[in-house]
Structures are given as structure tokens and as C-alpha cells.
Amino acid sequence: MAAASFLLSPRVTLPLRRGSRLLVSCSASSSSSSSDAAGGMGFQGRVGFLGLGIMGAPMASNLIKAGCDITVWNRTKSKCDPLLSLGAKFESSPARVSSSCDVTFAMLADPESAFEVACGANGAAEGMAPGKGYVDVSTVDDATSKLIGKRITSTGASFLEAPVSGSKKPAEDGLLIFLTAGDESLYKRVAPLLDVMGKSRFYLGDVGNGAVMKLVVNMVMGSMMVSFAEGLLLSEKVGLDPNTVVEVISQGAINAPMFSLKGPSMVKAAYPTAFPLKHQQKDLRLALALAESVSQPIPTAAAANELYKVAKSLGLADQDFSAVIEALKAKVQSSQH
Ligand SMILES: NC(=O)C1=CN([C@@H]2O[C@H](COP(=O)(O)OP(=O)(O)OC[C@H]3O[C@@H](n4cnc5c(N)ncnc54)[C@H](OP(=O)(O)O)[C@@H]3O)[C@@H](O)[C@H]2O)C=CC1
Numbered sequence: 001m002a003a004a005s006f007l008l009s010p011r012v013t014l015p016l017r018r019g020s021r022l023l024v025s026c027s028a029s030s031s032s033s034s035s036d037a038a039g040g041m042g043f044q045g046r047v048g049f050l051g052l053g054i055m056g057a058p059m060a061s062n063l064i065k066a067g068c069d070i071t072v073w074n075r076t077k078s079k080c081d082p083l084l085s086l087g088a089k090f091e092s093s094p095a096r097v098s099s100s101c102d103v104t105f106a107m108l109a110d111p112e113s114a115f116e117v118a119c120g121a122n123g124a125a126e127g128m129a130p131g132k133g134y135v136d137v138s139t140v141d142d143a144t145s146k147l148i149g150k151r152i153t154s155t156g157a158s159f160l161e162a163p164v165s166g167s168k169k170p171a172e173d174g175l176l177i178f179l180t181a182g183d184e185s186l187y188k189r190v191a192p193l194l195d196v197m198g199k200s201r202f203y204l205g206d207v208g209n210g211a212v213m214k215l216v217v218n219m220v221m222g223s224m225m226v227s228f229a230e231g232l233l234l235s236e237k238v239g240l241d242p243n244t245v246v247e248v249i250s251q252g253a254i255n256a257p258m259f260s261l262k263g264p265s266m267v268k269a270a271y272p273t274a275f276p277l278k279h280q281q282k283d284l285r286l287a288l289a290l291a292e293s294v295s296q297p298i299p300t301a302a303a304a305n306e307l308y309k310v311a312k313s314l315g316l317a318d319q320d321f322s323a324v325i326e327a328l329k330a331k332v333q334s335s336q337h
């Protein structure tokens with residue numbers, strides 16, 4: 001493939017795999033999650049939110065606090081209660097949410113649940129119609145996103161994929177990064193809502209480009225975490241204080257917020273869940289399939305994926321993904337016996 005050509009700001013174009021084009025535009029928002037009232041926010045209409053887990057709940061909460069008219073649904077109904085006490089309305093199925101709202105967001109666990117909630121029985125597609133929009137912010141593969149998009153647009157509604165970079169705290173603080181692709185007019189229409197929930201947004205062109213961007217980012221993150229865990233354990237083995245290793249890393253060229261944030265608790269073998277380990281393993285699995293589809297070797301990510309699988313088998317699926325360090329500890333123990 002020819003080298004990518006970049007046209008600098010405000011829009012960047014470059015060749016994309018499989019002959020399609022990737023259109024990138026980035027806007028940094030000066031958003032705050034709490035300052036804008038609905039009227040000043042620039043979005044008129046009712047907003048649905050499906051999926052109120054670690055990420056969905058604070059995202060929906062920020063929309064309510066910004067003055068939006070929000071209707072929520074979650075498979076486990078009790079998770080709606082905190083949002084209802086903030087003023088959200090409740091509907092009993094995704095279809096009822098989407099039929100009562102102008103734009104519906106979905107933040108689901110994985111490709112299977114994202115598809116089911118959008119396209120299954122009583123799914124959001126059943127309530128869609130021309131003039132409405134569906135914004136899927138879950139992390140899924142491009143094929144699933146395209147299937148969901150096809151079903152939604154078959155009703156005459158518009159579809160935008162918008163997976164997010166950033167975890168529990170950025171979701172609470174309205175500082176997510178949106179990786180959007182799909183219907184550009186829907187992107188523009190929901191931009192004020194994205195700006196309540198996030199600090200920046202990228203528009204990447206065709207449906208699928210947001211999904212694959214997210215998988216590339218999380219592939220890198222998953223491997224970085226494994227490498228960091230190896231460093232912490234090695235430092236301990238050779239008699240160094242791992243807390244000092246965290247401090248040294250934080251001052252150098254390989255500093256990443258993730259290391260400073262998670263390092264101290266990893267040293268104490270504590271893994272309070274921000275990004276569940278099962279989701280990181282899902283993202284590596286999807287990244288591996290993506291790489292295979294274009295014959296791109298990603299051996300480091302493949303090795304990292306194996307460790308996350310071991311961690312899952314140790315019962316750590318719902319812990320933070322930093323608990324992958326426990327899989328390395330288990331390897332040491334098994335090699336000593
Ligand atoms: N946590 C993080 O740091 C980040 C996560 N992501 C991605 O965002 C998505 C959500 O993550 P997160 O909030 O952490 O995950 P959670 O596991 O906390 O929440 C998952 C949500 O999906 C719902 N769900 C799961 N299976 C089904 C199903 N079969 N049918 C209907 N609903 C279902 C859950 O409902 P119920 O409550 O009933 O279980 C819950 O609302 C994932 O794709 C993840 O990869 C992206 C960026 C950061």
C-alpha cells in the first residue's frame with residue numbers, strides 16, 4: 001500500500017485498507033459536563049440511553065445534569081434507579097426508548113449485546129423511523145457495527161458509531177474522546193451531546209472506521225499494560241522497590257497516565273474496576289481478528305491476549321484489566337513447581 005498522505009488540519013485524509021477512504025476531522029470541545037443548560041447546549045429533542053454499566057451510567061448522568069430530556073433502559077433494571085432519581089424517564093425495552101426519543105445512544109458490553117439490543121426482539125431498530133438517530137458508543141468490531149448500521153438505516157433512521165477512548169473517571173468528568181463514523185449530519189446534530197460527555201471528537205468517515213480505530217488503540221493499551229506488569233514484577237525480583245519504578249517511569253519518555261494511575265494499586269495487588277479485564281480481552285480478540293483479516297502480524301498483542309485469557313480463567317474477568325499482573329504471578333508459581 002502506498003504511504004499515507006496527510007493533509008493537515010482541519011481535516012486529514014489518508015488511504016484506508018480495502019480501498020475505502022478514511023476522512024478524519026477532529027474537534028476539541030471546550031465542554032464541561034455541568035455548565036450548559038439544555039437550551040444553551042444546541043440540541044433540541046429527547047435522548048434515549050441504553051446500557052447503564054460503568055460507562056453508560058456516568059455518560060447518561062452528565063446528559064441529565066446538562067439539562068437533557070433523557071429516557072433510559074438497562075437489562076438489569078435496578079441500574080436505572082440512580083438515573084431516575086436524577087430525573088430520567090424509564091422505558092421497558094430498547095424499542096420503546098427509541099420510539100419515544102429523537103436520538104438514542106447505546107453503551108453495551110460487546111458485539112453480541114450491541115447487536116441484540118439494536119436488532120433483536122424489542123430492539124431499538126423496532127422503534128426507529130426517518131428523522132431519528134442511533135449512536136452506538138460500545139466497543140465492537142467493524143462488521144458488527146456495519147450490521148447494526150444497516151438494520152437501523154433500513155428503517156429510514158440515521159446511524160453513527162462513536163466508541164470512546166477514556167475510562168470510568170473521564171466518563172464521570174465528561175472528558176471522553178469520541179471516535180465517530182457514519183452519518184455526518186447525525187454527527188453534527190449530536191455534537192452538542194458528545195461535547196457534554198467528552199473533551200474531543202473525531203469524525204472518521206465510513207461506518208467501521210471508528211470501530212477499528214478504537215480496536216487499534218485498545219490493542220496498544222492491552223500490550224502496554226502487560227509490559228508494565230512484567231516490569232513491576234521483574235523489578236521486585238531483582239530487589240527494587242516497584243513504587244520507585246512507577247515514579248521513574250512517570251518522569252520519563254514512556255510516561256503514560258495509565259501507569260501512574262494504576263501502578264500504585266497494582267503494587268498493592270488491588271484492582272478496583274474501571275475497565276473490566278473481560279472487556280480488554282474482548283478488544284484484543286477483536287483486534288487479532290481485524291489484523292488477521294488484513295494479514296497483519298501482531299505478535300505482541302497475541303501474546304498479551306493469552307495472558308488476559310489466563311487472568312479470566314483465574315476468575316479475574318470483572319476486576320480491572322490491570323489484574324492481568326496476577327496471570328504473570330501465576331505463571332511464576334507454576335514454573336516453580
Ligand atoms: N470501562 C471502561 O473503561 C471502558 C469501556 N468501554 C467499552 O464500553 C462498553 C461498556 O463498558 P462498561 O460500561 O465498562 O461495561 P459494563 O460491563 O459495566 O456494562 C455493560 C453494559 O452492557 C449491558 N449488557 C451486557 N450484556 C447484555 C445483553 N446480552 N443484553 C443487554 N444488555 C447487556 C449490561 O447490562 P447489565 O447491567 O444488565 O449487565 C451493561 O449495561 C464496552 O464495549 C467496553 O469495551 C470503552 C471505553 C472505556
Ligand SMILES: O=CCCC(=O)O
Nearest residue numbers: 139165166167218275
Ligand atoms: O476501552 C477502554 C479504554 C480505557 C481507557 O482509555 O483508559
